[in-house]
Amino acid sequence: MGLFDRFKSKNKIEKTPEKSNLILSMPMFNSDENYALDKLIHDLESYWDLKISDISGDDSVATFNINDETVAVAIMPVPIPQSDLEGIFQYNYLWKDASEELKAMTNHAIVTVLSSETDFVERFKIVTKLNASILRTTTNSMGIYQGSQTLLIPKNVYLDFADLLHQDILPIQLWLYIGIINQETTSSAYTYGLKEFGNSEIEIINSTKIGSELYDFIHLIIDYIIGSDVVLKHGETIGFSAEQKIKITKSKAVYLEGDSLKLDV
Numbered sequence: 697m698g699l700f701d702r703f704k705s706k707n708k709i710e711k712t713p714e715k716s717n718l719i720l721s722m723p724m725f726n727s728d729e730n731y732a733l734d735k736l737i738h739d740l741e742s743y744w745d746l747k748i749s750d751i752s753g754d755d756s757v758a759t760f761n762i763n764d765e766t767v768a769v770a771i772m773p774v775p776i777p778q779s780d781l782e783g784i785f786q787y788n789y790l791w792k793d794a795s796e797e798l799k800a801m802t803n804h805a806i807v808t809v810l811s812s813e814t815d816f817v818e819r820f821k822i823v824t825k826l827n828a829s830i831l832r833t834t835t836n837s838m839g840i841y842q843g844s845q846t847l848l849i850p851k852n853v854y855l856d857f858a859d860l861l862h863q864d865i866l867p868i869q870l871w872l873y874i875g876i877i878n879q880e881t882t883s884s885a886y887t888y889g890l891k892e893f894g895n896s897e898i899e900i901i902n903s904t905k906i907g908s909e910l911y912d913f914i915h916l917i918i919d920y921i922i923g924s925d926v927v928l929k930h931g932e933t934i935g936f937s938a939e940q941k942i943k944i945t946k947s948k949a950v951y952l953e954g955d956s957l958k959l960d961v
Contacts, residue, residue, distance in 0.1 A: 845889030
């Protein structure tokens with residue numbers, strides 16, 4: 697199984713969380729200047745080496761195909777409501793000054809990768825490249841908001857992580873949120889957005905490891921299960937070697953709604 701060895705229990709029957717088939721994100725801007733469709737298409741073709749076809753629309757609303765996936769881009773002439781963002785500001789370690797900087801937002805775009813049967817990871821790569829091209833070809837872009845993953849990511853950070861795709865590295869930081877809670881003697885961690893990839897969210901509760909160690913550990917877990925299209929289940933174990941067997945237990949979530957898979961780390 698590559699980096700991880702998994703040892704299954706007898707209880708193999710478990711409903712897999714359904715994958716959302718629509719991918720949505722919102723680039724944000726601080727002036728009324730819009731992206732230029734011709735520059736966007738050129739960047740997608742030249743920087744990312746993507747095949748673009750069936751272009752329809754203009755600088756305000758457009759649809760086209762990227763590697764045969766249908767995408768849509770539309771400018772909304774209003775900022776994203778602050779009420780939609782307020783709950784994210786305090787947890788947003790990738791953009792610490794977002795609450796102040798986003799007061800200058802004047803409008804935003806809606807970027808959508810429409811439903812298809814293509815592998816979900818490949819479609820997330822497309823929306824990442826599309827977002828990055830919008831950011832790179834506009835001087836007034838501020839960053840990206842992804843509500844389904846509670847992510848606010850500033851422009852430069854987004855572009856840096858998106859470039860990992862040139863090295864065939866998954867930009868996990870752009871696809872889901874990893875929360876870290878540091879207590880006096882223990883730390884906890886959780887994911888938000890893993891359900892989009894057909895997995896239950898993961899939590900590590902009251903570990904003796906420090907927060908940064910938990911972040912690195914859970915990042916490796918996520919990279920493995922998304923990159924290898926693996927679904928973790930209650931009663932299994934996961935580890936870095938045949939000797940390490942970290943127990944997986946499904947129960948009521950501590951930091952999330954519903955249930956989560958707990959890793960005994």
